[in-house]
Amino acid sequence: MNTIEPKNVSSKTPPREAPLVVVKIGGAAGIDFAPLACDAAAVIRAGQRLTIVHGGSDATNTLSQRLGREPTFITSPSGHTSRRTDRETLEIFQMACRGIVNQSLVRHLLLAGVDAVGLSGLDARLWSGPRKAAVRAIEEGRVRIIRDDYTGAVERVDPRVLHALLDNHFTPVISPPAISEALEPINVDADRAAAQTAIALGAHTLVLLSNVPGVLRSFGDEDSIIRCVLRSGIGSLDEVAQGRMKNKVLAAREALEGGVSRVIIGDARVPHPLSMALEGAGTVFA
């Protein structure tokens, strides 16, 4: 039988007081975990501690289609688009995030020699917040109230389980869902959950890696990247950051307001995505 021996980096793990970075890896298509995992191992060897957060949007769409269910999205009256998460979609979302994306990412990290541990926001009530009692959606020009949606937002992060792992030189890898006050799984935005996690852990940097080089002034033109945004100027991005980029900018704002020193929106598709982002490639918020 062929076996792959993991290159264990734990003998060179950073001390407990080493700087802490929270990195969120996008759930969109086209992101290769192998180079990301090798780069994460290099960052840990260089003396930083990592907590990794990921989403699962593309995996949820793919699994849903394989199960014969077309993914459905709803648009709020303010123009925000989100996944319609009824009970069955919630289960598919859980399978995709935890069963597919989380375990694949953990496996790649283990192969790169990182002692990665996968967990969801539901475990140990790590990510909790209210489930929306009603979701408003625009359908054929009219507002429809949806009451069976399992969505919400992370309002509290209990970092104890993360500290327990980090103190023992494990690298936590966190996937949605979060857990509601009534202890139901809820679909949450992973960028904003990553921001709350960085705040709760006292991380100095939050990195949001996606399938774009950063925030683009002119969407579609990768040369139009905005290099640096001061916290006083985040409001000026309201016009350029459209669609799902809005949540990343909001996450950046929340992290800075919560005491994180630096947020970087960087490219997950390059050979050394995390190292490059930490060196300032992408859009840096400070």
Ligand code: ADP
């Ligand atoms: P992920 O799943 O990787 O977290 P999202 O799909 O949630 O990423 O958000 C990134 C997407 O935001 C990009 O793929 C792009 O389609 C969209 N986007 C909208 N406006 C911008 C912009 N100004 N600059 C960059 N990306 C943008």
